Amino acid sequence: MSLRSLEKAAPVSVDPLSGREAAAPGSADPVLMLSIGAVERDTGLSKDVLRMWERRYRFPLPLRDQHGERIYPPDQIAKLRAIRRLMDRGHRPGKIINLDLPALEELGRTPAHRSESAGDIDEALELIGNHHLPQLRQLFNLRLMTQGLQRFVLDTVVPLTAAVGDAWGRGEFAVFEEHLYTEQIQSVLRNAIATAQAASQAPRVLLTSFPTEQHSLGLLMVEALLVCDSATCIPLGTETPGQEIVRAAEAHRADVVALSFSAAFPERQAASGLKTLRASLPGTTAIWAGGACMRRLRKSIDGVVQVRTLDQIAGLLTDWRSAH
Amino acid sequence: MSLRSLEKAAPVSVDPLSGREAAAPGSADPVLMLSIGAVERDTGLSKDVLRMWERRYRFPLPLRDQHGERIYPPDQIAKLRAIRRLMDRGHRPGKIINLDLPALEELGRTPAHRSESAGDIDEALELIGNHHLPQLRQLFNLRLMTQGLQRFVLDTVVPLTAAVGDAWGRGEFAVFEEHLYTEQIQSVLRNAIATAQAASQAPRVLLTSFPTEQHSLGLLMVEALLVCDSATCIPLGTETPGQEIVRAAEAHRADVVALSFSAAFPERQAASGLKTLRASLPGTTAIWAGGACMRRLRKSIDGVVQVRTLDQIAGLLTDWRSAH
DNA sequence: GATATCATTTTGTCCAGGACAAGTGTTTGA
DNA sequence: TCAAACACTTGTCCTGGACAAAATGATATC
Numbered sequence: 001m002s003l004r005s006l007e008k009a010a011p012v013s014v015d016p017l018s019g020r021e022a023a024a025p026g027s028a029d030p031v032l033m034l035s036i037g038a039v040e041r042d043t044g045l046s047k048d049v050l051r052m053w054e055r056r057y058r059f060p061l062p063l064r065d066q067h068g069e070r071i072y073p074p075d076q077i078a079k080l081r082a083i084r085r086l087m088d089r090g091h092r093p094g095k096i097i098n099l100d101l102p103a104l105e106e107l108g109r110t111p112a113h114r115s116e117s118a119g120d121i122d123e124a125l126e127l128i129g130n131h132h133l134p135q136l137r138q139l140f141n142l143r144l145m146t147q148g149l150q151r152f153v154l155d156t157v158v159p160l161t162a163a164v165g166d167a168w169g170r171g172e173f174a175v176f177e178e179h180l181y182t183e184q185i186q187s188v189l190r191n192a193i194a195t196a197q198a199a200s201q202a203p204r205v206l207l208t209s210f211p212t213e214q215h216s217l218g219l220l221m222v223e224a225l226l227v228c229d230s231a232t233c234i235p236l237g238t239e240t241p242g243q244e245i246v247r248a249a250e251a252h253r254a255d256v257v258a259l260s261f262s263a264a265f266p267e268r269q270a271a272s273g274l275k276t277l278r279a280s281l282p283g284t285t286a287i288w289a290g291g292a293c294m295r296r297l298r299k300s301i302d303g304v305v306q307v308r309t310l311d312q313i314a315g316l317l318t319d320w321r322s323a324h
Numbered sequence: 325m326s327l328r329s330l331e332k333a334a335p336v337s338v339d340p341l342s343g344r345e346a347a348a349p350g351s352a353d354p355v356l357m358l359s360i361g362a363v364e365r366d367t368g369l370s371k372d373v374l375r376m377w378e379r380r381y382r383f384p385l386p387l388r389d390q391h392g393e394r395i396y397p398p399d400q401i402a403k404l405r406a407i408r409r410l411m412d413r414g415h416r417p418g419k420i421i422n423l424d425l426p427a428l429e430e431l432g433r434t435p436a437h438r439s440e441s442a443g444d445i446d447e448a449l450e451l452i453g454n455h456h457l458p459q460l461r462q463l464f465n466l467r468l469m470t471q472g473l474q475r476f477v478l479d480t481v482v483p484l485t486a487a488v489g490d491a492w493g494r495g496e497f498a499v500f501e502e503h504l505y506t507e508q509i510q511s512v513l514r515n516a517i518a519t520a521q522a523a524s525q526a527p528r529v530l531l532t533s534f535p536t537e538q539h540s541l542g543l544l545m546v547e548a549l550l551v552c553d554s555a556t557c558i559p560l561g562t563e564t565p566g567q568e569i570v571r572a573a574e575a576h577r578a579d580v581v582a583l584s585f586s587a588a589f590p591e592r593q594a595a596s597g598l599k600t601l602r603a604s605l606p607g608t609t610a611i612w613a614g615g616a617c618m619r620r621l622r623k624s625i626d627g628v629v630q631v632r633t634l635d636q637i638a639g640l641l642t643d644w645r646s647a648h
Numbered sequence: 649g650a651t652a653t654c655a656t657t658t659t660g661t662c663c664a665g666g667a668c669a670a671g672t673g674t675t676t677g678a
Numbered sequence: 679t680c681a682a683a684c685a686c687t688t689g690t691c692c693t694g695g696a697c698a699a700a701a702t703g704a705t706a707t708c
Binding site: 359360361375391 | 690691692693694699700702
């Protein structure tokens with residue numbers, strides 16, 4: 001008899017009347033309970049990690065369904081999300097995993113200094129929260145016209161995106177509100193890019209991200225900044241396999257390959273992927289790697305420029321041009 | 325002693341001089357060998373599936389590194405990708421996994437009936453294959469201007485997208501070429517949508533897809549068609565959880581919720597998701613479901629309009645308006 | 649001839665618990 | 679002050695079994 005069969009025989013608290021799990025502390029509506037695979041998708045923490053934490057730290061401690069499989073109640077998922085957010089900011093799991101949710105949120109609040117968010121950031125946040133779509137669009141277009149594309153990206157889009165992310169993390173924004181924001185900004189930026197696109201000049205920059213990295217907003221911001229300085233952009237969207245990046249760089253005779261890594265992207269994978277890519281590309285092709293993940297990365301990688309803030313882009317461009 | 329330790333003691337073909345794996349049939353440059361995690365990211369096949377297939381079908385059969393961990397040579401990865409492509413088109417792994425790469429590519433070729441592709445479709449395909457980005461952009465803009473947005477979507481974008489998908493399925497296009505096409509079309513469509521957007525009229529249509537459905541092009545095409553007829557669009561992008569769709573529909577007082585399902589989306593999941601959504605939304609809110617998956621679905625779902633071709637959109641809109 | 653129901657096969661996900669590498673932080677020694 | 683050695687932390691990979699969920703095919707019913 002297998003271990004799992006033994007487990008199944010063990011008493012499981014199922015209400016014989018409703019066939020549902022009995023209400024245990026922290027449990028809730030069965031429809032809100034997620035399987036380990038669903039939690040992986042939801043939090044970005046792999047199944048292996050979830051099981052490992054359970055073994056090592058005794059958290060999360062999911063209930064079990066009638067087949068002995070883990071089912072995670074919403075409060076544990078919320079805590080996992082909070083932990084994940086803090087890890088993205090550099091905290092280590094062992095130090096924070098046994099704190100409770102309020103303590104975690106407090107921890108998250110401190111380093112995020114949203115004190116000095118400018119007036120138009122707050123204005124935009126309010127429009128998003130109140131679902132005033134046309135006004136939001138109008139605000140973006142107004143800002144774009146008064147600031148110009150470059151300043152719009154650096155002074156409005158960057159801080160606003162951070163603020164939306166924070167608010168979402170604190171549970172102040174729903175998922176769909178964050179989605180809507182992303183769509184609107186994308187629309188505005190893509191429009192501006194198409195309009196500003198000039199006759200193609202060097203360098204030729206290929207823009208994309210590695211597989212599993214789905215965030216396209218960072219790439220779009222970079223593209224906007226590059227277009228401001230008349231570089232030639234070859235946008236591939238997100239999630240291009242390593243091999244394909246090499247083939248694309250060759251086919252388009254790219255001078256630079258620019259990659260974006262969000263905070264959620266695992267540092268290790270970023271580092272190993274970049275090393276492989278560096279080895280596969282000709283030395284004459286530069287690699288620029290940016291995004292929140294790169295900001296945290298300690299070690300530098302030979303032959304890869306780590307773009308820590310978007311301000312650097314303009315400088316990198318002039319550097320490249322004076323070197324060629 | 326553990327099984328794994330035993331394995332390590334087993335003979336591994338390592339060249340004692342270079343310390344590298346000896347060249348086995350199908351092996352190649354060590355930097356191109358990927359770990360199981362990397363293959364998961366690259367092909368979208370989970371580690372569990374990769375190990376299961378190895379056990380069941382004896383493919384893939386990766387080499388092992390000095391720690392006994394799987395390392396996959398490029399040719400096996402290429403075959404895995406081909407299998408994955410065919411599975412997305414409805415093939416089953418057991419039937420095709422033991423075919424070789426040419427046979428797999430042949431399989432992809434057959435069902436595609438590329439006989440009657442029009443002249444400008446071929447022209448565009450050629451530009452994509454030759455990586456002539458500016459000319460491609462120009463062609464799109466020209467078509468858009470001569471045809472108008474509605475006809476551009478129906479007569480150019482729809483068949484061209486199908487043709488690109490087919491060509492990619494046959495291995496005639498690389499992944500990055502398909503990515504590039506998608507990006508360009510997106511840019512053109514988003515631009516046109518932003519330009520055409522009129523003062524908001526009824527109905528208010530919320531556009532999105534269910535989780536795991538990442539294809540956004542279909543949604544964009546629908547949005548373009550709706551904008552042509554002055555409907556109000558609330559685009560949420562892809563992958564909105566069911567709960568969130570309901571909340572968003574409420575917050576934005578949507579009259580219609582439009583969902584897109586690509587060919588790869590499992591029919592059953594689509595059907596059950598739609599039923600749940602139908603039950604959660606007020607009866608006054610219409611649901612329109614479109615995409616390749618809906619075309620295959622036999623049964624109709626109560627209270628859900630199945631949009632089988634994009635031509636229907638205009639009619640649906642007038643129907644809705646005359647009914648209100 | 650179409651459709652519903654049920655059995656069977658196929659396929660993917662989950663389980664346990666061990667091993668170990670790579671990264672991080674700390675102490676020791678030059 | 680630096681670096682090597684050390685211990686500790688953390689994530690990824692391993693095996694092989696069990697079983698759920700999906701797809702298919704067969705049979706019965708309208």
